[in-house]
Amino acid sequence: MSRRTVFFVSDQTGVTAETMGHSLLTQFEGQEFRQVTLPFIASIDKAEEAVRKINATGQEDGWRPIVFSTLVKEDLRRVVKASNGLFLDFFDAFLGPLEGELMVKSSERAGRAHGIADQLVYSTRIEATNFALAADDGAITADYERADVILIGVSRSGKTPTCIYMAMQYGVFAANYPFTEDDFDGKQLPASVRGHTPKLFGLTISPLRLQQIRNERRPGSRYASISQCEFEVRSAENLFHRHGIPAIDTTECSIEEIASRIIDRKGIERRLRP
Amino acid sequence: MSRRTVFFVSDQTGVTAETMGHSLLTQFEGQEFRQVTLPFIASIDKAEEAVRKINATGQEDGWRPIVFSTLVKEDLRRVVKASNGLFLDFFDAFLGPLEGELMVKSSERAGRAHGIADQLVYSTRIEATNFALAADDGAITADYERADVILIGVSRSGKTPTCIYMAMQYGVFAANYPFTEDDFDGKQLPASVRGHTPKLFGLTISPLRLQQIRNERRPGSRYASISQCEFEVRSAENLFHRHGIPAIDTTECSIEEIASRIIDRKGIERRLRP
Numbered sequence: 001m002s003r004r005t006v007f008f009v010s011d012q013t014g015v016t017a018e019t020m021g022h023s024l025l026t027q028f029e030g031q032e033f034r035q036v037t038l039p040f041i042a043s044i045d046k047a048e049e050a051v052r053k054i055n056a057t058g059q060e061d062g063w064r065p066i067v068f069s070t071l072v073k074e075d076l077r078r079v080v081k082a083s084n085g086l087f088l089d090f091f092d093a094f095l096g097p098l099e100g101e102l103m104v105k106s107s108e109r110a111g112r113a114h115g116i117a118d119q120l121v122y123s124t125r126i127e128a129t130n131f132a133l134a135a136d137d138g139a140i141t142a143d144y145e146r147a148d149v150i151l152i153g154v155s156r157s158g159k160t161p162t163c164i165y166m167a168m169q170y171g172v173f174a175a176n177y178p179f180t181e182d183d184f185d186g187k188q189l190p191a192s193v194r195g196h197t198p199k200l201f202g203l204t205i206s207p208l209r210l211q212q213i214r215n216e217r218r219p220g221s222r223y224a225s226i227s228q229c230e231f232e233v234r235s236a237e238n239l240f241h242r243h244g245i246p247a248i249d250t251t252e253c254s255i256e257e258i259a260s261r262i263i264d265r266k267g268i269e270r271r272l273r274p
Numbered sequence: 275m276s277r278r279t280v281f282f283v284s285d286q287t288g289v290t291a292e293t294m295g296h297s298l299l300t301q302f303e304g305q306e307f308r309q310v311t312l313p314f315i316a317s318i319d320k321a322e323e324a325v326r327k328i329n330a331t332g333q334e335d336g337w338r339p340i341v342f343s344t345l346v347k348e349d350l351r352r353v354v355k356a357s358n359g360l361f362l363d364f365f366d367a368f369l370g371p372l373e374g375e376l377m378v379k380s381s382e383r384a385g386r387a388h389g390i391a392d393q394l395v396y397s398t399r400i401e402a403t404n405f406a407l408a409a410d411d412g413a414i415t416a417d418y419e420r421a422d423v424i425l426i427g428v429s430r431s432g433k434t435p436t437c438i439y440m441a442m443q444y445g446v447f448a449a450n451y452p453f454t455e456d457d458f459d460g461k462q463l464p465a466s467v468r469g470h471t472p473k474l475f476g477l478t479i480s481p482l483r484l485q486q487i488r489n490e491r492r493p494g495s496r497y498a499s500i501s502q503c504e505f506e507v508r509s510a511e512n513l514f515h516r517h518g519i520p521a522i523d524t525t526e527c528s529i530e531e532i533a534s535r536i537i538d539r540k541g542i543e544r545r546l547r548p
C-alpha cells in the first residue's frame with residue numbers, strides 16, 4: 001500500500017486545518033499519511049502555487065492527495081478546490097447552514113481564528129501563562145489567592161505541563177505544588193496548600209509509569225526506584241482521599257484530557273476559548 | 275437581538291469542537307453567542323442528558339441553539355442529532371467522503387484526537403516543554419546545541435509564550451535569549467548566541483505596544499519608558515539586520531501566528547501534529 005499525502009491548507013496558521021484533519025485521519029487505522037502544512041495561503045498567487053504542489057504530489061504518489069482546507073475567502077477556496085486532490089473544506093461545509101440559521105452573510109474575513117488577536121485575549125493568555133510559570137513547582141505559594149486551581153501530586157505526575165496548557169488554552173490561572181517526602185510524614189496537607197482546599201485538585205499516576213518517567217530523568221536513582229514511586233503515589237492518594245480532594249489518574253491521559261477533565265469537574269470558568 | 279447559545283459536544287475534551295466552532299462563529303461579527311462545552315459525552319445516557327440541556331436552553335432562549343459536535347460514534351451522533359438544535363457534526367460531514375476516498379470504513383473509535391495519547395507523543399511533548407522552561411530567558415545557554423530554534427529579542431517581546439507554545443503544539447525545542455542593555459554596546463551578537471546564528475530568530479514589537487506591556491508590569495519605571503523601549507527595539511532591529519537574522523513583528527500577532535510563521539520560515543520539522 002502506498003502512502004497518501006495529506007495537505008493542510010489555510011490562509012492563517014493552519015492550526016484549525018491540522019486539528020480537523022488529524023481528528024479525521026486517526027479514524028483510519030493502519031493507513032500511513034505524509035502530512036504537509038501549507039499555511040498563510042492568503043492570495044490567489046499563493047493558492048495557485050498550492051495547487052501546483054498538490055497536483056505534483058499526486059503525480060509522484062500515484063494517489064490523489066487529501067486536502068483539508070480552512071480557507072475563509074471564497075475566491076481562494078475556489079482556486080484550491082480545482083486541484084486534483086480530494087478537497088474537504090471546513091467553511092465550505094458549515095458556513096452555508098450557519099448563514100441560513102443566523103440569517104446573515106458571513107464576513108469572509110480571514111485571520112479570525114488564530115490570526116490577529118484582540119489585545120484582551122492576548123493579555124489574558126500571557127498573564128495566565130506567566131502565572132503558571134511563576135507559581136510552578138511550589139514557588140510563590142503566597143500567590144495562591146489568585147489561582148483558579150492548585151494542582152498537587154508527586155514529582156513528574158504531569159502538573160507543570162497541565163498548568164501551562166490550562167493557561168495557554170483557557171486563560172485559567174493554575175498553580176501547582178509538588179509533594180516531597182516531608183509532606184507524607186503526618187496526615188495533614190502541606191502547610192502551604194492547607195488553607196486552599198477548595199482549589200486543590202490531585203494528579204496521580206501508576207507507580208510503574210512514574211518509575212519509567214523518573215528513570216529517564218535520573219537513571220538508577222532512589223528517586224526513580226519502584227519502591228519509592230509506590231510509596232509516594234500511595235501516600236499522595238491517601239492524602240487526597242483523607243481530605244476529599246478530587247483527583248485524576250494521568251497514566252493514560254493526554255495533557256488536553258487532564259486539563260479538560262479538571263476544568264469540567266471543578267466547574268472552572270474559562271477566560272479564553274480556543 | 276437575543277443571544278444564541280452554542281454547544282460544543284464531544285466524546286472527548288471538546289478541544290476540536292471548540293476550535294471548529296470558534297473559527298466559524300468569528301465569521302459572524304456583531305452576533306453574541308453564549309458558549310457551553312459539554313465534554314466527555316461518551317454514553318447514550320450522557321448523550322440524552324446533553325439533548326435535554328440543549329432543548330431546555332432553546333426553550334429559555336427562544337432561539338434554537340447551535341450544536342457543534344465531534345462525536346465519533348454514530349449511535350451517539352444519532353441521539354444528539356435529534357435535539358432541537360442546529361446540528362453541525364464534523365465527522366458526519368467529512369467521514370463519508372474520506373471513507374469513499376480511502377476505500378475503508380473508519381474505526382469509529384473515540385478518543386483518538388485528544389484522548390489517550392501514545393507514549394512517544396506524550397514524552398516528546400513533555401521533553402520539549404521541559405526544554406523550553408529550562409532554556410527560558412537565557413538560562414542554560416550551554417544547551418543551545420539541542421535547540422531547534424533560539425528566539426532573541428528585547429524583554430516582553432513574546433519569546434517565552436512562543437517557545438512554550440512551539441513545544442506543546444509541535445514538539446519543537448525552542449530556547450530564548452533576552453537582550454539586555456549590555457548587548458547593545460557593540461555591533462556583535464551577545465557571546466552566548468554568537469555561535470548559533472543559523473538557529474536564531476528575532477522577535478520585534480512596536481515600542482508603543484512594548485511600553486504598554488512593560489508598564490503593566492512595572493508602572494512608571496525606566497524599563498517601561500517610551501524612550502527606553504524605543505532605544506531597545508531600534509538596537510535589537512539593528513542587530514537582526516546587521517547579522518541577517520530573520521525576524522517577525524509580534525505587535526499584532528497571536529502566539530499561534532508567531533509560532534507558525536517561525537516554523538514556516540525556518541523550515542523547522544514538527545515532531546508533533548495537533
